Amino acid sequence: MARKEKEQDSENPGRLKQIALTYKMTRRADRWIGWVISAVGLGTFGVVLAIGFLLGHPVYLGILGALVGLLATAIVFGRRAERAAFSQMEGQPGAAAAVLENMRRGVAFTPAVAINRNQDVVHRAVGKYGVVLIGEGNPNRLKTLMAAEKRRMNRVVSDVPVHDMIVGKGEGQVELQKLRQKILKLPRVLPGARVTEVNDRLRAMGDLMNNLPLPKGPMPKGMRMPKGNVQRRGR
Structure with a gap:
């Protein structure tokens, strides 16, 4: 019993430290966070x-108010912290991959199925909505990359709907913080078994980044791809 209580006490400092670090990170992008919460x-x-x-029940409602106040504070802090995290990731190569890797079950995500030396990159997500190609980088160059990837996929999954999205704040683009929601709102046309089949077929084609040792999450700015690791096309 004493050991269990000791373990719980040792976990609390870690949680408090995590909250403090999250607050500091959020405050760098949202200086009013302290006043707001x-x-x-x-x-x-x-x-x-x-x-x-x-x-006529100030004590009972006072206790309830304290609990509700803490809950409201936690909700608002969580939302603003998430928004701050997205704002700091915005524009970094690989930011979309970091977001999509945390999508719920039922979505098969494959990062960097196509890329070029300018760090324009295309990711792939397969779900009940079909296939979604997500591009990060220069919109004009991405059109070429995504068109080539569509032609490559068409050889094995020609009967599956393919959607394309470019991450950014320009016209016709999808903001990073809205990307996950945008994908999940697509109409569902495939059963679960079909999703697995489609993903297996696409993975069987081979992915460009399977054997390339890249770190997870956003890639550092200024990092350039070696000349050999360019857009992959089917032969």
Whole structure:
């Protein structure tokens, strides 16, 4: 029993440290985060406490207000922290891959199925909506990369719908923080077994980055691909 309590106590400092690090990271992109979450927490507590005085139960409603205030603070902090993280990742090569790798089950994600020396890269996601090609980089160069990848895929999955999206803030592009939601809103046309079959066929073609030792997440700015690792086309 004592050992279990000791283990729980040892976990708390780690959680608190993680929260502190998240707060510091968020504050770099959102300098008002401290004021906002304080206002949310105290405001929520004040409203519930005022209702408690009106109903003649300030103690009970005060306790409830404190709990609701903490919950509201956690929700607002979580959303603003996520937004800050996306803003710091925006524009970095590989940022979309970092987001898509955390998508829920039922989505088969393969990063960097096509890439060129300018760091323009195309990722692939397979789900009940079909196949989605996600491009990061220069929109004009990505059109060529994505068109070549579509022709390559058409040889093995010609009957599957293929959607393409380019990550960015320009016209017709998808913002990084909205990418996951955009994909999940696509109409579902394939059963689960068919998704597995399609993904297996595509992976059987071979992926450009299978044997390339790249770190996970966004790639450092200024990193250039070796001349040998360019766009792969089917032969």
